[in-house]
Amino acid sequence: MGSYLIRRFFLMLLTLFGISVLIFTMLRLVPGNIADIVFNAAGMIDVAEKAKLEKELGLDQPIAVQYVKWVTGLARGDLGYSYVSEKPAIQEILPRIPITAKLAGLALSFAILFGVPLGVLSAVRQNSKLDYILRVISLSGLSMPAFWLGLLILMACVKFFNTIPIYTNPPVGFWNSLWLFSIPAAAVGFRSSALVMRLTRSSMLEVLRQDYIRTARAKGASNNSVNFHHALRNAVLPVVTVIGLEAAFLMGGLIVTETVFNIPGVARFLVEAIRWRDYPIVQNLVMFIAIVAVSINFLVDLLYAVLDPRIKYS
Amino acid sequence: MGARISALAIAILACLTISNVQAAEPKHGGILHIYHRETPPSLSIHEEATFSVNAPAMALFNNLVLYDQHKPQNSMGTIVPELADSWAWSSDNLSLTFKLHQGVKWHDGQPFTSKDVKCTFDLLQGKGEDKFRKNPRKDLFNNISDVTTNGDFEVTLHLNRPQPSILAMLASGYTPMYSCHVPSAQMRTHPIGTGPFKFVEFKQNELIKLEKNPDYWKKGLPYLDGIEYTIISNRATAVLAFVAGKVDMTFPTELTSALIKDIKTQDPTAVCEIAPINVSTNLIVNREKPPFDNLELRKAMALALDRKAMIDIIFQGQGDIGGTMLPPPEGVWGMPPDMLKTIPGYGDVKKDREQAREIMTKLGYSADKPLKIKVSTRNIATYRDPAVVLIDQLKSIYIDAELDPVESSQWFAKVARNDYSVGLNLTGNGIDDPDQAFYENYACGSERNYTHYCNKELEALFDKQSVETDVQKRKTMVWEIDKKLQEDVARPILMHARSGMCWKPFVKNMTVMNNSAYNGYRYEDVWLDK
Numbered sequence: 001m002g003s004y005l006i007r008r009f010f011l012m013l014l015t016l017f018g019i020s021v022l023i024f025t026m027l028r029l030v031p032g033n034i035a036d037i038v039f040n041a042a043g044m045i046d047v048a049e050k051a052k053l054e055k056e057l058g059l060d061q062p063i064a065v066q067y068v069k070w071v072t073g074l075a076r077g078d079l080g081y082s083y084v085s086e087k088p089a090i091q092e093i094l095p096r097i098p099i100t101a102k103l104a105g106l107a108l109s110f111a112i113l114f115g116v117p118l119g120v121l122s123a124v125r126q127n128s129k130l131d132y133i134l135r136v137i138s139l140s141g142l143s144m145p146a147f148w149l150g151l152l153i154l155m156a157c158v159k160f161f162n163t164i165p166i167y168t169n170p171p172v173g174f175w176n177s178l179w180l181f182s183i184p185a186a187a188v189g190f191r192s193s194a195l196v197m198r199l200t201r202s203s204m205l206e207v208l209r210q211d212y213i214r215t216a217r218a219k220g221a222s223n224n225s226v227n228f229h230h231a232l233r234n235a236v237l238p239v240v241t242v243i244g245l246e247a248a249f250l251m252g253g254l255i256v257t258e259t260v261f262n263i264p265g266v267a268r269f270l271v272e273a274i275r276w277r278d279y280p281i282v283q284n285l286v287m288f289i290a291i292v293a294v295s296i297n298f299l300v301d302l303l304y305a306v307l308d309p310r311i312k313y314s
Numbered sequence: 315m316g317a318r319i320s321a322l323a324i325a326i327l328a329c330l331t332i333s334n335v336q337a338a339e340p341k342h343g344g345i346l347h348i349y350h351r352e353t354p355p356s357l358s359i360h361e362e363a364t365f366s367v368n369a370p371a372m373a374l375f376n377n378l379v380l381y382d383q384h385k386p387q388n389s390m391g392t393i394v395p396e397l398a399d400s401w402a403w404s405s406d407n408l409s410l411t412f413k414l415h416q417g418v419k420w421h422d423g424q425p426f427t428s429k430d431v432k433c434t435f436d437l438l439q440g441k442g443e444d445k446f447r448k449n450p451r452k453d454l455f456n457n458i459s460d461v462t463t464n465g466d467f468e469v470t471l472h473l474n475r476p477q478p479s480i481l482a483m484l485a486s487g488y489t490p491m492y493s494c495h496v497p498s499a500q501m502r503t504h505p506i507g508t509g510p511f512k513f514v515e516f517k518q519n520e521l522i523k524l525e526k527n528p529d530y531w532k533k534g535l536p537y538l539d540g541i542e543y544t545i546i547s548n549r550a551t552a553v554l555a556f557v558a559g560k561v562d563m564t565f566p567t568e569l570t571s572a573l574i575k576d577i578k579t580q581d582p583t584a585v586c587e588i589a590p591i592n593v594s595t596n597l598i599v600n601r602e603k604p605p606f607d608n609l610e611l612r613k614a615m616a617l618a619l620d621r622k623a624m625i626d627i628i629f630q631g632q633g634d635i636g637g638t639m640l641p642p643p644e645g646v647w648g649m650p651p652d653m654l655k656t657i658p659g660y661g662d663v664k665k666d667r668e669q670a671r672e673i674m675t676k677l678g679y680s681a682d683k684p685l686k687i688k689v690s691t692r693n694i695a696t697y698r699d700p701a702v703v704l705i706d707q708l709k710s711i712y713i714d715a716e717l718d719p720v721e722s723s724q725w726f727a728k729v730a731r732n733d734y735s736v737g738l739n740l741t742g743n744g745i746d747d748p749d750q751a752f753y754e755n756y757a758c759g760s761e762r763n764y765t766h767y768c769n770k771e772l773e774a775l776f777d778k779q780s781v782e783t784d785v786q787k788r789k790t791m792v793w794e795i796d797k798k799l800q801e802d803v804a805r806p807i808l809m810h811a812r813s814g815m816c817w818k819p820f821v822k823n824m825t826v827m828n829n830s831a832y833n834g835y836r837y838e839d840v841w842l843d844k
Binding site for chain 1: 347353355356361362363364447448449450499502503516517518519520521544545546547548550551554555557558559560561580721722723724725726727730742761762
């Protein structure tokens, strides 16, 4: 197990190195840099001033030099300065992480709380009315675009309650925060829960046909015991993988929800930073998301061994 | 009995009148909540060229002189004193002296003096040690040869030649006074002004917060305790936020007539106005690139335009047809309609297109052998949509055009490189004044003269109208210049946009400027009747 952990750790580092090279290069392959955009925003091009700004920001240096500077800064905990706000990048990034983390955490909770039990229910009542209804709901969850659902929710809130659950000021207190984040989380979580539900259902159906389930029933185990103790534990492995992938996606992929509900989270900030070619923000944020994604994958792998004792890492 | 009833009626009327007057009495307090359409590039007005910056930042500053904030049409006659109590021209009209208001303080407590005025112009002209990162309106002040101070409260602008319009430029929201002691870099992120509101916070993608300046030099102002701009980039969300009362006002110039109709349906109490914003949509043709070096071909293109159809399609009829200058009645300098109709391409569309086809046939093009071109434009809806309509209109004269959407960051660089054949561009005018429009967009060698149109004779007329002090005489000269520009197909103007904004009925004293979208955001006497 120890050697496996060390191997995985080095593999993670290697993956992160690859991602850092990729994002650094790709960002510079996109046409235009911050100097272009700064002048473009003013509707003018002053070649000399533009060159001066590029020099000031170190953009005139060879790409390899820029990369080394960034990585060595990263190692020292210096993330550089945002080109747009001219503040340290860390000051811009850090406050946004808890906002997205709250939203992603709530959305994931929504997905698990609804997706897993309803998936089990749908499987054990296969081809019943309830199963059909749940399957239709899950299908609509998968096919409904998040922005459309989000806007629909907002319009309904305005029409029927004359209020709008969007982020305009940081919420004060736990309940305010819960109220503000729960609606967008439900809008995102609906899709995730549909995914989890369908996967749980199909996985459960497969497991429920296994011999050991029949044996458990023959031994007089109750339905609940069979479904939740014997079947679910084995059916949940692929679901855990998907939940892990969803968690990683939610940290950086909430752009639509953050835009519709006006949440100043990581994803919206990232897109804005890409638009401005704010390299220090984009690079560091992408690295952060990559670290989260890689770490979650690692945790999911470890969770396999906990959920299924037959899995051994060496 | 009758007399008693009359007396009672008079008494009731008097009470009602008094209560109305009391209701109209401005109230102090409250925060005005406005949504902002995007994160502005910075808060330094001098370094930017978008009302995304002017709208929140203008309330932080004062100008020497300013357009009256409650007269919708900006003109020479609506310029009022601000930091300058008075101004006087020298007898030769070559110097303009301002007497400054005493006792004005910057938000950090430092006194405002004539040195600050000099520093502002040094920054604008790139003369000082401190420099702007970019200086988009540097050329506007080329005519100022020197700025001298006489004591702390008198400053004189010395001009190379007489230019009455210099006052108009100073009155624009684009020309606030900056201080000597605050570096220009700081002004981008934490501006210090003398204005009615002080800067509190600017968070990207989140908000811009201003608070009342308690030491404001205009006694009793501002009425508001603060202004908060919530940045809501998704327009559907922003409109819903306004309807739900989360914000008191929409972002200026942000609403189309369709959206206003939608808002009024959902909130009939909303006060909404649509006005021209002095932004023209125009056709740029690369006159150095064959076959567009042929004036006849460019003329045919101008004759193909159906401006009314374009306005109907893009703005649901909420736009204006005009030349370079914004057309009347909102525009001060625009050509009268009768004169406009005499310009080729502004008359009967059917006849004009017939004539255009004849030209194209002479040049060897036909329905079977069309001229294949690309129409380049910025890849954002306000540019792309009219470009698509333009492409359709050009088809009527044997021009088979294809849309070339250019990534926004590359647009001006591409145009500056002359790397286009035909393009569609939007031109915003900070002030409704011929000097700004002509020199910036049509003078030989100007950075923003994208088509490189250069007519020395006409440029001499630019100078002639610029020195003219008689407004009526100047107007006639401006009309002739504008007409010539259109006839020369220098940069055919397709239309002038109109857009709108809404606010809740309790927001009082709000005036929408109707010939510029850059000058009406001081908000010092806006108040909330809550």
